[in-house]
Amino acid sequence: MDALTKAPARARRLSAARESSGRLTRRADDGSERLADASLRIAMLAPPWISVPSPGYGGVESVVSTLTEALVNRGHDVTLFCAPGSVSRATVVTILEEPHPDAIERALFEVDHVAEAFDQIDLAGQHDRFDVIHDHCGFTGLAMANRIDTPLVHTLHGPFTADTAAFYAHHGHKGTLVGISRAQLASAPRGLEPLGPIPNPIDLRAWPTQARKGDYLLWIGRMSPEKGPHRAIAAARAVDVPLVLAGVIQPGRQAFFDKEIAPHIDGDRVRFIGEVGGAAKQSLFAHARGLLMPIRWDEPFGMVIVEALACGTPVIAFPEGATRELVVDGKTGFLVADVRAMADAIGQLPRISASDCRTWVSQNCDGDVVAAAYEGVFRSVALPRPAPKLVLSA
Amino acid sequence: MDALTKAPARARRLSAARESSGRLTRRADDGSERLADASLRIAMLAPPWISVPSPGYGGVESVVSTLTEALVNRGHDVTLFCAPGSVSRATVVTILEEPHPDAIERALFEVDHVAEAFDQIDLAGQHDRFDVIHDHCGFTGLAMANRIDTPLVHTLHGPFTADTAAFYAHHGHKGTLVGISRAQLASAPRGLEPLGPIPNPIDLRAWPTQARKGDYLLWIGRMSPEKGPHRAIAAARAVDVPLVLAGVIQPGRQAFFDKEIAPHIDGDRVRFIGEVGGAAKQSLFAHARGLLMPIRWDEPFGMVIVEALACGTPVIAFPEGATRELVVDGKTGFLVADVRAMADAIGQLPRISASDCRTWVSQNCDGDVVAAAYEGVFRSVALPRPAPKLVLSA
Numbered sequence: 001m002d003a004l005t006k007a008p009a010r011a012r013r014l015s016a017a018r019e020s021s022g023r024l025t026r027r028a029d030d031g032s033e034r035l036a037d038a039s040l041r042i043a044m045l046a047p048p049w050i051s052v053p054s055p056g057y058g059g060v061e062s063v064v065s066t067l068t069e070a071l072v073n074r075g076h077d078v079t080l081f082c083a084p085g086s087v088s089r090a091t092v093v094t095i096l097e098e099p100h101p102d103a104i105e106r107a108l109f110e111v112d113h114v115a116e117a118f119d120q121i122d123l124a125g126q127h128d129r130f131d132v133i134h135d136h137c138g139f140t141g142l143a144m145a146n147r148i149d150t151p152l153v154h155t156l157h158g159p160f161t162a163d164t165a166a167f168y169a170h171h172g173h174k175g176t177l178v179g180i181s182r183a184q185l186a187s188a189p190r191g192l193e194p195l196g197p198i199p200n201p202i203d204l205r206a207w208p209t210q211a212r213k214g215d216y217l218l219w220i221g222r223m224s225p226e227k228g229p230h231r232a233i234a235a236a237r238a239v240d241v242p243l244v245l246a247g248v249i250q251p252g253r254q255a256f257f258d259k260e261i262a263p264h265i266d267g268d269r270v271r272f273i274g275e276v277g278g279a280a281k282q283s284l285f286a287h288a289r290g291l292l293m294p295i296r297w298d299e300p301f302g303m304v305i306v307e308a309l310a311c312g313t314p315v316i317a318f319p320e321g322a323t324r325e326l327v328v329d330g331k332t333g334f335l336v337a338d339v340r341a342m343a344d345a346i347g348q349l350p351r352i353s354a355s356d357c358r359t360w361v362s363q364n365c366d367g368d369v370v371a372a373a374y375e376g377v378f379r380s381v382a383l384p385r386p387a388p389k390l391v392l393s394a
Numbered sequence: 395m396d397a398l399t400k401a402p403a404r405a406r407r408l409s410a411a412r413e414s415s416g417r418l419t420r421r422a423d424d425g426s427e428r429l430a431d432a433s434l435r436i437a438m439l440a441p442p443w444i445s446v447p448s449p450g451y452g453g454v455e456s457v458v459s460t461l462t463e464a465l466v467n468r469g470h471d472v473t474l475f476c477a478p479g480s481v482s483r484a485t486v487v488t489i490l491e492e493p494h495p496d497a498i499e500r501a502l503f504e505v506d507h508v509a510e511a512f513d514q515i516d517l518a519g520q521h522d523r524f525d526v527i528h529d530h531c532g533f534t535g536l537a538m539a540n541r542i543d544t545p546l547v548h549t550l551h552g553p554f555t556a557d558t559a560a561f562y563a564h565h566g567h568k569g570t571l572v573g574i575s576r577a578q579l580a581s582a583p584r585g586l587e588p589l590g591p592i593p594n595p596i597d598l599r600a601w602p603t604q605a606r607k608g609d610y611l612l613w614i615g616r617m618s619p620e621k622g623p624h625r626a627i628a629a630a631r632a633v634d635v636p637l638v639l640a641g642v643i644q645p646g647r648q649a650f651f652d653k654e655i656a657p658h659i660d661g662d663r664v665r666f667i668g669e670v671g672g673a674a675k676q677s678l679f680a681h682a683r684g685l686l687m688p689i690r691w692d693e694p695f696g697m698v699i700v701e702a703l704a705c706g707t708p709v710i711a712f713p714e715g716a717t718r719e720l721v722v723d724g725k726t727g728f729l730v731a732d733v734r735a736m737a738d739a740i741g742q743l744p745r746i747s748a749s750d751c752r753t754w755v756s757q758n759c760d761g762d763v764v765a766a767a768y769e770g771v772f773r774s775v776a777l778p779r780p781a782p783k784l785v786l787s788a
Contacts, residue, residue: 106499
């Protein structure tokens with residue numbers, strides 16, 4: 001695109017974005033195509049740290065994987081910029097020589113990855129240019145989004161802290177921000193107004209419903225006070241139901257684990273199985289009587305809630321952060337104020353229908369549902385495609 | 395600058411850069427000013443981690459401080475983008491709320507700082523626009539330098555490792571790179587060809603010569619095998635001369651210190667004084683009989699060598715990395731192959747003249763000398779200023 005055509009294209013972009021009701025079906029007066037139902041060219045910008053999907057724990061990489069495959073299924077032309085080792089039906093472009101799981105957030109790698117992806121996006125010719133960048137990679141893409149012509153959509157994956165709120169206050173206007181829960185959006189800095197929420201997606205085929213449950217309750221997560229494994233133990237002990245604890249003990253958390261958790265582990269009523277993944281994790285969720293989420297922090301999402309519900313496993317959660325949106329009280333589980341109420345709710349779990357849980361996920365978090373929501377955002381920001389060239393006879 | 399004038403300006407920039415001999419004295423045919431002897435508008439981009447100059451150890455911040463003050467002295471209009479708490483005679487612009495000494499290289503802060511600085515640089519009007527960005531801040535500025543109109547000069551502060559060499563191979567062409575030693579330049583990835591070397595500067599007023607020395611030898615640095623404190627002890631012990639060790643024990647180095655260093659400390663022949671700064675550090679350097687640098691790594695520069703020589707204190711170094719350039723064998727100290735030769739050279743220290751040491755620094759690393767060298771680089775990349783507007787009577 002040369003300098004002379006750039007300015008009008010930008011003006012059209014703004015007016016297209018304002019037609020917020022969505023699908024733009026008419027051809028513009030100048031003959032340019034409005035991307036109404038056409039497939040989109042999407043540059044999916046994953047982080048450089050871990051391959052997509054992640055071999056172990058990798059929240060953002062799982063989200064990117066599920067969404068990418070769902071967008072490909074919907075007929076879009078997706079290029080996935082990601083760490084080596086990634087597998088996808090999209091066009092996979094890896095930039096750095098290796099993943100960097102032990103250097104997460106190191107500027108050297110994030111900047112190298114994003115700047116090179118931007119350069120490759122710029123190199124796409126006028127007729128195969130990208131319609132949108134969907135950015136999941138830290139901070140570099142959004143902060144520099146005013147320096148690339150392709151519109152950038154940035155999913156907010158984390159909570160707003162003092163540091164990230166300052167960052168988004170500085171740079172949030174440079175792209176289209178999408179939040180993942182109402183709780184997260186409510187904590188956004190004033191004036192930011194992200195779109196959404198669009199929840200994190202799940203591939204339902206990987207999480208089959210299991211109606212016939214085992215006898216145990218499940219707690220899964222990082223071993224830390226705000227995640228509440230000690231409270232899960234207290235609730236399960238109070239009603240003498242077996243509890244399985246799964247998750248990692250991160251550096252700095254061994255003392256908490258040794259003091260608050262280890263003394264309760266007896267291999268029978270309270271079991272600890274460490275980190276699980278893959279089919280073992282899915283089976284663990286599917287056969288649990290219920291998932292306990294006695295958290296005490298403003299968690300912006302709760303992927304484990306969605307995974308449990310997908311298997312037809314109800315959830316009992318404290319009403320913190322996004323749990324109030326992901327658990328429908330009395331329908332897919334219970335929202336309870338404290339450990340005592342959690343213990344009481346365990347007895348009510350048979351009232352919850354496994355298929356109700358599955359249906360809620362299917363309607364709200366299924367990969368295709370989430371991809372359709374993002375597709376609407378992408379169409380609202382995409383620039384019109386240039387008109388096909390007319391060949392005139394002399 | 396509008397889109398129509400941008401392309402010709404860029405073409406002029408390339409031809410100006412090719413006149414590599416330096417000062418451009420003629421007015422161009424179109425009347426634009428060629429910045430011949432005019433003062434430059436320089437955006438000095440310091441890191442966001444530590445204030446300038448650093449209150450404690452801060453290699454890059456000290457370099458930026460000395461160079462900035464020297465450029466101001468030479469009449470240039472310098473704006474220093476830096477961490478809060480910085481002090482300079484330049485225009486000081488701080489971006490983040492606080493320094494982040496414990497989050498060095500964290501992408502969130504580096505990207506926030508650089509992207510905001512770029513935005514402010516872009517906002518400068520046509521007639522007070524910056525001529526050049528001098529970038530000392532990690533990786534973000536260089537990787538995005540093709541996305542800002544102001545030319546960017548990037549000083550290479552670190553060694554080339556596998557990771558940084560890959561980064562510079564990807565993004566080095568986007569700015570003008572300047573190395574700090576021939577040893578560093580020799581290890582640059584093929585095809586990179588940085589300018590220089592331009593050594594790190596020192597403010598000679600802060601390091602007065604001391605001709606009358608004490609009886610001790612000095613070793614200063616991080617406590618690590620490649621820096622060789624254990625070798626300095628062996629050399630000093632061999633000729634029974636007192637040794638003062640100064641420096642930090644970084645995380646992970648306690649075992650090395652406990653095993654190789656601590657057993658030798660006796661408070662008399664071998665003393666350990668921890669980290670020193672300010673006037674105490676200058677006095678320590680000035681009164682030493684000599685500085686020992688028995689290093690075993692490809693160090694890209696050696697600021698402590700320059701600091702010692704500035705005080706008239708000679709240096710005995712292993713010929714590794716930049717020591718071969720910073721020590722003139724037999725004139726400002728000795729380059730020796732091993733501990734045995736280092737011990738022998740200690741006896742030769744009286745042959746070295748304090749004023750020869752000082753003179754070498756004055757001629758090579760003085761702030762004004764270094765600033766003049768950078769000024770040449772800046773002039774070679776700066777875009778011509780727009781011609782003054784002619785008002786025609788109708």
